[in-house]
Amino acid sequence: MSSHIMSAFDExxxxxxxxxxxxxxxxxxxxxxxxxxxxxxxxxxxQKVISDDVILDNAxxxxxxKAIVTIAKRQPMAADLREIIGTLRIAAxxxxxxxxxxxxxxxxxxxxxxxxPRKLARGLxxxxxxxxxxxxxxxxxxxxxSAQKAEAIRQRDEEIDAMYTSLFRELLTYMMEDPxxxxxxxxxxxxxxxxxxxxxxxxNIAETIYYIxxxxxxxxxxxxxxxxxxxxxxxx
Amino acid sequence: MNMMTEAAVEKALDQRMNDLSYKMIGKDVSVYYGExxxxxxxxxxxxxxxxxxLIGPSGCGKSTFLRTLNRMNDTIDNCRVTGRIxxxxxxxxxxxxxxxxxxxxxxxxxxxxxxFPKSIYENISYGPRIHGLARSKADMDQIVExxxxxxxxxxxxxxxxxxxxxxxSGGQQQRLCIARAIAVSPEVILMDEPCSAxxxxxxxxxxxxxxxxxxxxxxxxVTHSMQQAARVSQxxxxxxxxxxxxxxxxxKMFTNPDDQRTQDYIMGRxx
Numbered sequence: 001m002s003s004h005i006m007s008a009f010d011e012x013x014x015x016x017x018x019x020x021x022x023x024x025x026x027x028x029x030x031x032x033x034x035x036x037x038x039x040x041x042x043x044x045x046x047q048k049v050i051s052d053d054v055i056l057d058n059a060x061x062x063x064x065x066k067a068i069v070t071i072a073k074r075q076p077m078a079a080d081l082r083e084i085i086g087t088l089r090i091a092a093x094x095x096x097x098x099x100x101x102x103x104x105x106x107x108x109x110x111x112x113x114x115x116x117p118r119k120l121a122r123g124l125x126x127x128x129x130x131x132x133x134x135x136x137x138x139x140x141x142x143x144x145x146s147a148q149k150a151e152a153i154r155q156r157d158e159e160i161d162a163m164y165t166s167l168f169r170e171l172l173t174y175m176m177e178d179p180x181x182x183x184x185x186x187x188x189x190x191x192x193x194x195x196x197x198x199x200x201x202x203x204n205i206a207e208t209i210y211y212i213x214x215x216x217x218x219x220x221x222x223x224x225x226x227x228x229x230x231x232x233x234x235x236x
Numbered sequence: 237m238n239m240m241t242e243a244a245v246e247k248a249l250d251q252r253m254n255d256l257s258y259k260m261i262g263k264d265v266s267v268y269y270g271e272x273x274x275x276x277x278x279x280x281x282x283x284x285x286x287x288x289x290l291i292g293p294s295g296c297g298k299s300t301f302l303r304t305l306n307r308m309n310d311t312i313d314n315c316r317v318t319g320r321i322x323x324x325x326x327x328x329x330x331x332x333x334x335x336x337x338x339x340x341x342x343x344x345x346x347x348x349x350x351x352f353p354k355s356i357y358e359n360i361s362y363g364p365r366i367h368g369l370a371r372s373k374a375d376m377d378q379i380v381e382x383x384x385x386x387x388x389x390x391x392x393x394x395x396x397x398x399x400x401x402x403x404x405s406g407g408q409q410q411r412l413c414i415a416r417a418i419a420v421s422p423e424v425i426l427m428d429e430p431c432s433a434x435x436x437x438x439x440x441x442x443x444x445x446x447x448x449x450x451x452x453x454x455x456x457x458v459t460h461s462m463q464q465a466a467r468v469s470q471x472x473x474x475x476x477x478x479x480x481x482x483x484x485x486x487x488k489m490f491t492n493p494d495d496q497r498t499q500d501y502i503m504g505r506x507x
Contacts, residue, residue, distance in 0.1 A: 002505045009504070075463050077490050077502040215492025 001079070012070045013080070016063060016087045017143075023059045023094045024139040026052065028132055030101035031198055035128040037108045038191060039121040049105035056098035063091040079212070086212040090142065093201040093208075097135065100194040100201075107187045114184045120174070123167045124188065127195050130160045134202035141206065147213040153206040154218060160199035161226035167192045168228040196226070259284040259424060259454040260305060260342075265319035267300050267309065274300045277319070278480045280473055282424070287446060287455045289469035289486065291462060293501065296475040298458050302426050305456060306342035307335055323424070340367050343422035347429040349409030351401030351416070356393050359401040359412055360384065363420040379419055387415035388445050407438020414445060418453070425449065427457040431464060443468050462502050466490045474498045 004010050030049045037045040067084050070076070076084055116124070134153060141149045171185045171192070203222060210218045260282040267275040275297045282288050282305075290298035300309070307328060309315045321328050328338055340363070351359050360380045361370075370376040380397070384390040389411045393404070401412050410430060417425055427446070431439040446455060446468045459465050465472055466486060473483040474495065482495040493499050 002500060005504050077462060077466075078493055078499055080503045081491065 006074075009070075009074050009076075009080075012066065012074070013083065016066060016070070016084065019059060019063050019066075020087055020090055020094070020142060021139065023056060023063070023091060023098075024135070024142070026056055026059070027094045027097040027101065028135050028139070030056070030098055031104070031128065031135070031195070032132055034101045034104035034108075035124060035191075035195070037105055038111065039116050039125060041108065041112050041115060043108055043112065046105040046108035050102055053098050053102040056095055060091045060095040064088060079215075082212045082215060086208045089208045090205050093204050097198050097201050100198055104191045104194050107191055110187050111184045114181075116184065116188065117174070120167075120170065120185075120188060123163075123170060124191060124195070127160065127163045127167055127192060130163055131195050131198040131202065134160065134199050135205075138202045138205045138209070142209055145209065145213045147210050150206040150209040150213065151218055154203050154210070155223055157199050157203045158223040158225040160196055161224055164192055164196040165226055165228045165231065168231055172232060257284050258282065259324065261320075261322045261325075262301070262304070263320045263322075265301065265304055265317065265321060267297070267304060268316045268318075269312070270314040274478055275304075276478045278475075280480055280483060282454060282456055283471060284454050285450060285452075286471055287450050287457060287469040288471045288473060289465035290456065290458045290473050290475060291460075291465050291501070292475035292481070294460075297478040298473075298475045299428055300478075301475065302428055302456060302458050305424070305426055306339050306344055308344065310335060340420045341422055342424040342426060343417035343420065344426045344428070345410070345413050345417050345430050347432050349406060349413050349433065351404070351409050351412050353400065353402055355398045356384075356401050356404070356412065357397040359416050360419045363416060367420055369420065383415040383419040384412075386418055386445075386449070387411045388441060388448075389415055405438070407434050407441060410434060410438065410442055411445065414442070414449075418449070422453065424454045424456065427455065429458055429460060432460060439464070462490070474501065476501070 030052050033045050034049045036042065037049065067088050070084055071081075074080070134156065138150070138153050141153060168189065171189050174181045175185045207218055210216075258281040262278055262280045262282075265275055265278040265280075266273065278297075278301055280301065290302060292298045303309045304317055304321060305328075309317055317329065323338070323341065326333070328342075352362065354362075357380055360383050361376050364370050364376065364379050370379055381390060381394075384393060389408060392408060393399075393412075401409065404412060410433075414425075414430070431442050434442065443464065446457065449455060457465075457468065466489075469486045471483065472486045472489040474481045474489070474493075474497070476497050482489070482493060482498045484493065488494075489498065490502060493502065499505075
């Protein structure tokens with residue numbers, strides 16, 4: 001897209017874009033570190049994730065303030081307006097992603113006593129990889145604003161849902177095998193849910209990017225394959 | 237079979253209603269100033285009881301088009317208009333049309349407030365008097381009060397109707413001009429950048445007035461302020477280099493316009 005006649009406006013939009021990329025990078029790192037800390041019982045790393053969340057919170061606030069000042073000053077129209085509103089929404093999604101990473105990090109201490117069984121650890125790591133790939137790719141799409149790629153990412157959330165459901169089932173099995181596993185498994189269940197939500201936020205971001213690029217909402221329901229809500233139900 | 241016919245009739249009626257809701261229809265309108273062509277086959281319809289905003293960069297033809305709607309271009313010597321413009325279905329360029337009568341039906345408000353150097357009362361009463369709209373002094377008083385009320389000026393000037401119109405502030409003068417325009421009960425009001433000489437408060441008052449007038453009149457407004465077009469209009473038409481680039485619902489125009497040139501213009505980007 002061509003530049004603005006007022007070059008200062010371009011600078012403001014660039015600033016917002018840069019801050020979103022920074023937030024995305026940090027949120028991604030936090031989530032990866034949290035899972036790493038969880039499976040390795042690394043409480044120092046967990047502590048770092050917890051303290052990093054403040055940086056993310058501040059970044060969101062700064063983006064918000066800058067966006068509001070820009071709207072007031074420039075009275076943006078059309079694609080500019082969509083971009084700034086989209087930036088606000090993406091910043092909020094990334095802030096939530098940070099919170100989810102932080103929540104996982106907080107659980108490291110609780111599961112430290114028993115440790116995380118190797119098999120479950122692999123499942124969590126795999127789920128986390130899937131979510132973080134979504135997040136990473138959606139941030140790349142944010143940089144190049146491709147509606148097509150945003151739509152493609154939106155379609156892929158299904159995979160994470162399916163993985164989450166299988167992990168849920170596995171955790172149930174462990175708990176049934178030995179009640180002493182319940183504490184750890186319950187925490188891990190929350191962790192898995194948190195990770196699955198990270199994928200949801202990535203999907204939200206993909207939808208926002210689609211809107212920024214086209215001015216329309218993506219058509220159709222999000223593909224979902226999360227059947228954990230009915231898992232264990234007694235079927236007559 | 238019967239159902240089909242009924243549906244077909246209904247559809248035809250809808251179509252007819254749609255046609256009727258156009259107060260003015262411009263078809264293949266071109267304007268030449270001597271050799272220079274200022275408008276190129278513009279097709280633009282003005283909807284009844286709707287505010288239509290005309291936007292575009294300087295020299296794009298938006299004011300030229302506006303002025304064709306009540307034949308203000310007639311006053312320019314070498315100006316020639318081709319195409320067809322109708323008001324309620326009647327060709328306004330037909331030789332049988334009385335231009336004075338036309339301008340009473342299609343009133344105009346200009347960029348710079350231009351009250352007559354007469355009293356506030358006379359500014360309003362002049363039009364109704366020459367058009368013979370008042371039978372008595374009481375009638376005229378009533379028209380003057382109603383016009384000033386509608387223009388939101390009555391409370392500010394009711395105690396000094398005999399003072400000169402030029403003694404009012406800029407914003408008040410512009411609302412006086414709007415009151416003067418509506419005093420002859422026009423059907424369409426054309427506004428050529430009515431707020432460009434006003435401060436934000438006076439602008440807001442005029443915009444509020446435009447918003448209220450919409451229920452009784454059809455309004456076409458030329459404005460350089462995109463925000464103003466977005467605030468007051470329901471339809472927006474974008475002109476560029478003498479051509480109509482895009483006409484759309486205002487809400488769509490300012491969030492997701494169809495044409496790249498509209499996009500660049502409203503976002504203040506290099507074309």
